[in-house]
Amino acid sequence: MDLPEVQQSARLKAAVPLGDTESLWRLRVRTDDTVTRPADATALVEANIPRDDEPESGQEPDGQTPAP
Numbered sequence: 001m002d003l004p005e006v007q008q009s010a011r012l013k014a015a016v017p018l019g020d021t022e023s024l025w026r027l028r029v030r031t032d033d034t035v036t037r038p039a040d041a042t043a044l045v046e047a048n049i050p051r052d053d054e055p056e057s058g059q060e061p062d063g064q065t066p067a068p
Contacts, residue, residue: 001030001049012049015042
């Protein structure tokens, strides 16, 4: 997600191993309108990538993560 090529994109499509819950969770946190669906031993992920000037999902407008 930190690569310039990814940051310049508007949409993400990825295949993630089903057992890799941490990666799936991080993708959900860092993208908008995330959709996952199973495909054999993987999860297919499609999501919108927020622009640099938009806060990520789960963040306040100042870029900070809200306190629990």
